[in-house]
Amino acid sequence: MFTTLVFHEIRPKAEISKGQRPICVADGYEDCLPMPLYNSTDYFHELMTYLKGAGYHFLSLDEIKGFYYNDQTLPEKSALISFDDCYQSQKKYAYPILKEMGIPAVSFVPSGWVFNKEDAYREEYSQVLSFKELEEMSDVFTYANHTHHFHQREGMQKSRIMWETEATFVQDLKECNQYVEEQDVFAYPFGMYDQSNVKTLADLNFKLAFTTKPGFNTKKTPPLELHRNIVSEGLPIEKIRELLGE
Incomplete structure (x- = not known):
């Protein structure tokens, strides 16, 4: 059994307190990141x-x-740390914490959102990083498919x-795979999908796909519909322990 945690924006509380902000992405898609997807650097x-400190083993995709x-078996206390969308705050705030602690993580890349040139950090936007910046974090992050231009939604x-x-959809997946190392691992955009999408991934020999449905992953969990837990800001450690199955 293992638990997967998913994060998006990690920012200081002072930045989060200024409220929702628009995304800024290379392909021009317009949206706003919901406030529940922000976590403070302190938290x-x-x-x-x-x-x-609790002795968790931080999983790789190969282990899963x-x-x-x-x-193969997994250590009793196993967790996968994942990030979606590759916002600038991932490099500015999350990456140094993970690197200092020696914690590996997976980042799901919507490659059509990623910029070719680096831009200065902008507090007022949820801006996506450049390909060069993603490479600079590759000692901590493994990158996997999150679509190329299909990270869009209707409500x-x-x-x-x-x-x-x-x-x-197949063509979009192949385009994204040109930019990521893990070409058989996927995360459903916004956690939204249907069974035809699952079938497409299976037909293309994808091995793992992650939802945003909460819960634990066991041998009985379909590997193309794996659970991920969104962590709410300030959730007490006691509740986190429940998420982890302690």
Whole structure:
């Protein structure tokens, strides 16, 4: 059994207190990141310190593949740390904490959002990083597929992978795979998908795909519908321990 935690923006409380801000992405898609997806640097540091001190093993994607496909076992206390969307705050605030503590993580890359040139950190936007900056964090982060241009939504009911044809979804996946090392691992944009998307991933020999449905992952969890837990800011450690199955 293992637990996956997912993060988006890690910022100082003073920045978070200024409220929701628009995203700034290379392909021009317009949206705003919901406030529940922000965590403070203080809280993130506290949480990582707890996991480290409690003796958690921080999983790699290869270990998870081995768990599902090669009958390998995992340490009793196992967790996967993941990030979505590659915002600037991931490099400015989260990366130094993870690097200092020696904690590896996975970052799901919407490659069409990523800029070709680095830009200065802008507090007033949820701006995505450049490819060069992603490479600079590769000692901590492993990168996997989060679509190329299909990280778009209609409200909270449907993401673009659900309304496009299978052929165009396949092409988008292949485009993203040009930019990530883990070409058989996927995260559903906004956590929204349907069973036709799962079938497409299976047909393309994807090994793992992550949702945003909370819960633990066991041998019985479909590897193309893995659970991930969104961590709310300030959630007491007692509740975190419940998420982790302690």
